[in-house]
Amino acid sequence: MSAIVKLPTRAAELSPALSAAIAHRSVEKFGSGEDGVVIRVGEARLTQVMIDEAARALPSHEAAMKPLDGPELQAKCEELMDMLAGAAAMTPDDKTLGMRTFALVVGCEDIPRVAFGDGLLRDAVKRFKFFPSVAEIVDFLNERCAAHRDQLARLKIIARSKPTETPTRQKPSPEERAAVAAKLEALRAEKSAQAAQDAAIDEFGSWTPEGAENLSGDALAAFLEGLIPTLDGPKREVTEMRIVELRKSAAMMRQVLAMSEGARA
Numbered sequence: 356m357s358a359i360v361k362l363p364t365r366a367a368e369l370s371p372a373l374s375a376a377i378a379h380r381s382v383e384k385f386g387s388g389e390d391g392v393v394i395r396v397g398e399a400r401l402t403q404v405m406i407d408e409a410a411r412a413l414p415s416h417e418a419a420m421k422p423l424d425g426p427e428l429q430a431k432c433e434e435l436m437d438m439l440a441g442a443a444a445m446t447p448d449d450k451t452l453g454m455r456t457f458a459l460v461v462g463c464e465d466i467p468r469v470a471f472g473d474g475l476l477r478d479a480v481k482r483f484k485f486f487p488s489v490a491e492i493v494d495f496l497n498e499r500c501a502a503h504r505d506q507l508a509r510l511k512i513i514a515r516s517k518p519t520e521t522p523t524r525q526k527p528s529p530e531e532r533a534a535v536a537a538k539l540e541a542l543r544a545e546k547s548a549q550a551a552q553d554a555a556i557d558e559f560g561s562w563t564p565e566g567a568e569n570l571s572g573d574a575l576a577a578f579l580e581g582l583i584p585t586l587d588g589p590k591r592e593v594t595e596m597r598i599v600e601l602r603k604s605a606a607m608m609r610q611v612l613a614m615s616e617g618a619r620a
Contacts, residue, residue: 366419366469366503367412369510373405377509400519409514416507419469420500431471432459435492438476443486458489463496469503470496555589560597562590572608576601 369377423431436456440446447455482495527535567578576598586594 367415369412370405370408372402373408373412373513376401376405376513377506401513401516403518406513406516406518409510413507413510413514416503416510419472419503420467420507422463422465423468423471427468428463429460431475432456432463435459435471435475435479439479439483439486442480443483445485447486455489459492462489462493466493466496467500467503470499472499475499551589552592555593556596559590559593562594572601572605576605 422428433456436452436459440452446452478499479492479495483491487495564578564582567575570578579594579598579601583591583594583598
C-alpha cells in the first residue's frame with residue numbers, strides 16, 4: 356500500500372455567520388465566466404467583516420478546486436485502489452488492478468484536490484460493495500466536489516459584494532411625540548367612556564320602574580319620558596337611549612302591520 360500523501364492545500368474554515376450567508380437560498384444570481392453556474396446567495400445581511408472574511412478565504416477555496424500534481428495524484432489513486440481491493444468484493448488480479456490504477460490517474464487529472472481530502476477512504480468503502488469501474492470512481496470523486504464547488508461560487512459573490520445597508524431611523528421630533536401621545540390618550544379616553552357606557556347599559560338597560568311592568572312600545576316610552584326629569588347620570592342617559600329605541604321599534608311595528616293589512620285588502 357502506498358504512503359499517505361498529506362495535501363499541501365486545504366480550504367479555510369468559515370465562520371458560522373459567513374456559512375449561514377452562503378447557505379441562504381432566497382435570491383437567485385446567475386454566474387458567468389469562470390463561475391458558469393446558477394447560484395443562490397440569500398438575502399442575509401452582509402457585514403464588512405463577513406465580506407473581508409470571504410475575500411481572505413477565497414484563495415484557499417480556489418486552490419482546493421485545483422487538481423493534484425502528478426506524484427500526489429498517483430499516490431492518492433494507488434492508496435484508493437489498494438483500499439478498495441481490500442474492502443470490496445470481486446477484486447481484479449494484480450495486473451488488472453495496476454492497469455485500472457493507471458487509468459484512474461488519467462481519469463482524475465482534472466479532478467479537484469478537495470475530492471481526495473478527509474474521509475475519502477471511509478466514504479469509498481461505504482459506497483462500493485463490489486470493486487468499481489474507473490468511471491464509477493471518477494463519478495464518486497466528482498460528487499465529493501459538488502458541495503465545495505457550489506460553496507466556492509457563493510463565496511465569490513459575497514467577496515465581491517457590498518455591505519447590506521441598514522436603514523437609519525430618525526428620532527421623532529417633540530411635536531411628533533406629542534401628537535402620538537395625544538392620540539393614545541384619546542384612544543384611552545374613548546375606551547374608558549365605552550366601558551362606562553357598557554356598564555351603565557348592563558345595569559339600567561332593562562330597568563322597569565314601578566307601574567310600568569305591563570307596558571311596552573310607545574306606552575313604555577311615554578312612561579319613561581315622564582320620569583326623565585327625576586333621573587340623572589348614567590341612569591338618565593341609558594333611559595333616554597332606551598326611549599329612542601322603543602320609539603323606533605314601535606314605528607317599525609306599525610309599518611309592518613300597515614303593510615300586512617294592505618296585503619289582506
